[in-house]
Amino acid sequence: MPGQGRQGRSDAFQRKARREGYRARSAYKLMDIQKRSKIFKDGSIVLDLGAAPGGWSQVALEYIGEEGKLVGVDLQHILPLNGAQFIQGDLREKEIREELERLAPKADAVISDMSPNLSGNYSVDQARSVELSSLALEIAAERRAKFFVCKVFEGSDFQEFRQSVIDEFGSVRTLSPEASRKQSSEVYLIAKRKKRR
């Protein structure tokens, strides 16, 4: 939204989301990512990690259509969405990973917008963010997903994590979408599988 400060843009995205029926303004981040990187197509199987309240899921469902499949996971309960299956639980727990494996053993795209509960100490939060992102990468690698999108906070072990995405997928793009808040130094890593194993 040109001509506004970033906080103003963030509020404007919030109002726009409400007006257009999206559950979170982060919906526009994913639209931006889709516009640049074409990660979803008709019929894609998508895993949405850290999916509550469901903004990304709404957007992904629009792109994958009725032939697609979407499974979302979050610590929080997510209100039902037509065409989506949701699991409530902590992805760091084995039982939740197993439930995800049962519902979605395969995936074309794994998208993760997971954020830790913020402690106020940036280096602690950043380390937790990398931990969650590494988990998402592991889930994408297990399924040999073709696309991987993941939010991660920049900081000390960011480069190492970024390199592990490159090691798995063969390439990565780093994006700071317009709908991000000013205060955070979060970026999105977007990878398309180039490597064969």
Ligand SMILES: C[S@@+](CC[C@H](N)C(=O)[O-])C[C@H]1O[C@@H](n2cnc3c(N)ncnc32)[C@H](O)[C@@H]1O
């Ligand atoms: C920024 S929100 C996601 C917003 C979502 N993409 C949307 O568009 O509605 C981040 C989410 O990550 C979830 N989360 C954080 N740690 C998690 C974990 N260990 N397992 C599952 N979800 C987690 C949080 O509960 C929170 O809902």
